[in-house]
Amino acid sequence: MVSKSDPIIIVGGGAFGLSTALHLAQKGYTNVSVYDKDDHIPPAAISAWKTPLFAPYFHQTGFLHCVSGEAPEKAVGTLNRFRASAERNSQIKPHVVPIQHSEDARQACWQLDGPMAGWHGYLNRFDGYAHSGAALAGVYRAAQAAGVRFFLGERNGAVEEIVYVSKLEGKKAAGIRTKNGRFHPSSLVIVAAGAGVGRLVPQLGQTVVAKSWSVAHVHLSDEETSALRGIPVTYARDLGFFFEPDPKTNLLKMCPMGGGYINTDPKTGVSHAPESLKESAFLPQEDETQLRKLLAQTLPSLADRPFVQKSLCWFADTSDSDFIIDYIPGMSDSIIVMSGDSGHGFKMFPIVGSWVTDMLEAPGAQQPVARWRWKQPPSQGKKGDWGGDVSWRVGETKELAAILPPKASKL
Template sequence: MGVSKTDQIIIVGGGAFGLSTALQLVQKGYSNVAVYEKDDHIPPRFSAANDLNKIVRAEYEDQFYTDLTIRAIKAWKTPLFAPYFHQVGFLHCVSGAAPQQATDTLNRFRASAERDAQIKPHVVPLDNIEDVRQACWQLDGPLSGWNGYFNRFDGYAHSGAALAGVYRAAQAAGVRFLLGEKNGAVDELVYVSTATGKKCAGIRTRNGRFHPASLVIVAAGAAVGRLVPQLGQTVVAKSWSVAHVRLTDEETSALRGIPVTYARDLGFFFEPDPKTNLLKMCPMGGGYINTDTKTGVSHSPSTLKESAFLPEEDEKQLRQLLRQTLPSLADRPFVEKSLCWFADTNDSDFIVDYIPNMSDSVIVMSGDSGHAFKMFPIAGTFLTDMLEAPGSQQPIARWRWKQSPSNDGKGDWGGDVSWRLGSSKELSSISPTKAKL
């Protein structure tokens, strides 16, 4: 059916997908765009992108995503996004104790970088400890058995700050934002029957008000399953943990400009943030899910408090990473600890498509799968390209609506994705408080 440039478009969610889409729509001439976000500020605290930083690395085992990230990095260097992008490089290694799966994954990523003509000139092999220290002299730990490669093409982005910057730009361009539990929290999508079938007529917010729209775009992150139960187990909520070490001004200065340092079998960290003196760290692992036993679908917890902790196993892993790299910080207390919830698909592909049999009235934009933020400057084009495609059909087959798989709420969701190590665990098995579905 299509949507006109003056039709009311509602976006549910003010995270990375929602903001990028809002900005792209107004830049394409759509003049009636509104974003509804349940938090009272942006970046929203429930968004996976409400974070100090995210890795921006171009090498994927899949050339499709490599090409997409190369395009995104070009966009990161444009005036709006450049303040948030730091091309410090990506030091990608395994330790001497790494399992074979970690080494194999690293080698596939390295092969991807070396076969791409744009990336290859930036790749340096790291065959021993001396090579690693040459790439990052600040790493003064034992680095036992470390080897891998250094890719100067990569870096990281200040994610929370980038969200705030795009929020300001979109608002200035005419996007309306309705924030907070009273006006911005969406309780449900409202469907009506028409002569041609069922369609989404708009949304109902928590205050009971109905807001009509010609097109509703659901970009609700890990909460998407509650608003769009038709997804079934196509998209589920998953999390990895995040922790920080607070440094002194001098320690922050000493680590300024270090590359993203990633031990495939342990975890990774970034250069410390100069405003807060926080050094962000993330462990590697299979992540955590919060499965509803009735539906087999994992949902993010309903409150932030339930995710405000660091699992014991992850803390041990991060301390081992520090002992290997920055031993003077190995016993420093971890602060601002949390689980970061995202929308996961079984194959790590995004989903950007209409809900079937709804008269092209509602689109799901989801499935970031823990690797989408690097696409933030171009993510909105995934949707506008679809709107402008023949018949408004998603031109990228892998991002189309999929039949929901079924694992009966059991097994390792997303465990077949090659770059993930370990198996998923239920939040209830490691949580100091019982999560609420």
């Protein structure tokens, strides 16, 4: 069992890693270090979002959750399940407003002046969005103030490998080796490396896959940004979503829905995020078409605007969208994997780290939540299929190599 003074290393300074670092420090663990290859942070539970630390980054604008008139049955079924879940919750139910046609949607958000033909669903006024970059930076500062040490950048923070030692009953993680060749000892290694987890923990096999979805922005004028202030998160389940623009940058962020993109190693069948960010700095044509359709339906004056800051955003995905937060079997409780955010984990940012401290203090060194326990990977050689069986996603997963723009090549 790890003591409060034992050295603990967290690999990854994203939402899972930062939340864990903060919760460990708040629980009295005094020797916590975070390693991340980026040279700054950020490098991406509603009551917890309303606490003093997180409240500045949470905006309770509401969630307009609909499908368009052309939505496939799968999208409609998912919408109905989400609505039923919200209405079963006594705290949320009073805030749920039915949207039966486009005029209801315009009543919920007068700025939406597009046709929205056949749109229906509901508005959840209890919901909203969080500013991820600002929240990560705020928790980074809070963790530093609580005594957590950070090692950032390619030279000091990039982790090359986890170092193991042999024991009679198996192996044990002894620490990490960074790319500068230095060994850093630790009693416990927590791997929260996002889409890069598979490279550091090959034992995961195809249990976790690096998958990406597109992100793009429209640059607005000051007046346009002001006019869209306070709009609800607007989500057509079969098209995509957007939310109020950032007043500091005048950027309206948009994301299309789909099965996502993977980057499969043909030798292992495991998908890894590309080594170079440059390879992901584009918007696939089919996603651009989908986003323009979303704008034409909702904010038609923006439908032909150029997209800026286009990229694929990589996540660690699982076939069932459940997290994996558990010890690796046979490693003497010396290494924990935090993975499987599946593109929807950030909403748990304020509390996800508490799940690790709960597990450290749980009897029998076992993850108390069964669905988050270690899962044996599928047999080697069989290519994974992630996305098609996940009910809340519409569309099939595609390979990165198949959608790369001309003159780009897979690394």
